[in-house]
Each structure stands twice: as structure tokens, then as C-alpha cells.
Amino acid sequence: MGNLTQEQLAHLQQILNQREQELRADMRRETAQKADFRDVASEAPDPGDSSFASLEVDLENAAVGRDINELRAIEAARKRMEKGTYGTCIECETEIPYERLLVQPTAERCLPDQDMYEKTHMDATRGATL
Numbered sequence: 002m003g004n005l006t007q008e009q010l011a012h013l014q015q016i017l018n019q020r021e022q023e024l025r026a027d028m029r030r031e032t033a034q035k036a037d038f039r040d041v042a043s044e045a046p047d048p049g050d051s052s053f054a055s056l057e058v059d060l061e062n063a064a065v066g067r068d069i070n071e072l073r074a075i076e077a078a079r080k081r082m083e084k085g086t087y088g089t090c091i092e093c094e095t096e097i098p099y100e101r102l103l104v105q106p107t108a109e110r111c112l113p114d115q116d117m118y119e120k121t122h123m124d125a126t127r128g129a130t131l
């Protein structure tokens with residue numbers, strides 16, 4: 002890694018730690034809500050109500066899934082910090098600017114490569130829904 006100072010790395014690490022704590026708190030809340038909802042759903046005598054309940058649970062699972070993905074990204078960012086590859090684009094190996102890492106500390110790609118990746122990814126999703 003070339004462009005990041007020890008101070009900048011320490012600061013980014015702090016952002017990652019803070020984000021991780023927020024995510025874990027989120028997940029605890031979502032899991033607690035889900036448990037409450039399951040109680041309500043099991044009491045519902047109307048089959049229409051219970052299918053609505055399972056839809057809600059799916060949506061909450063999706064939210065927890067997003068949190069888990071972000072936690073994995075944070076974990077991966079920490080591993081890259083340990084290996085000394087943090088802040089380097091995994092596609093073209095250019096250095097990711099500190100300003101970008103401040104906004105997106107889990108970024109693995111430079112901005113042009115991230116744009117490219119998202120475009121490719123979105124095309125794949127669109128293709129699947131057609």
C-alpha cells in the first residue's frame with residue numbers, strides 16, 4: 002500500500018469498527034422484532050394474515066442479509082489492512098483515494114472499476130427478471 006499514512010489507516014479502521022457496532026445493534030433489533038412478529042403471526046387465525054406475516058419476515062430477512070453482507074465487507078476490509086493490500090483496487094491495482102475510502106471504507110475498487118462492476122451487475126439482474 003502506498004498512499005495511506007498510518008494516521009489515515011487508523012482513522013479508517015475506527016470508521017469500520019463504528020460501522021460494525023451499528024450493524025450489530027441493527028441486527029439485534031431486527032431479530033428481536035422478528036421474534037415479536039412471529040408471536041403475532043402464530044396467533045392469526047386468518048390465512049390471509051399469516052401470509053402477510055411471512056412476507057414481513059422475508060423483508061426482515063432481506064434487511065438482516067444486507068447487514069450480514071456489510072459485516073462481511075468490513076471483515077474483508079480488515080483482512081486487507083492486515084495483508085497490506087487495503088486501499089488498492091482489486092481490478093487495476095491503482096491506489097484508491099483516501100477521500101473515497103472515507104465515504105466507503107469497505108471499497109475494494111477505484112471509482113471507474115466500481116461503476117463498471119455495478120453496471121455489469123445491474124445488467125445481470127435485469128436479464129434475470131425479464
Ligand SMILES: [Zn+2]
Pocket residue numbers: 090091092093094095110111112113114
Ligand atoms: Zn481500478
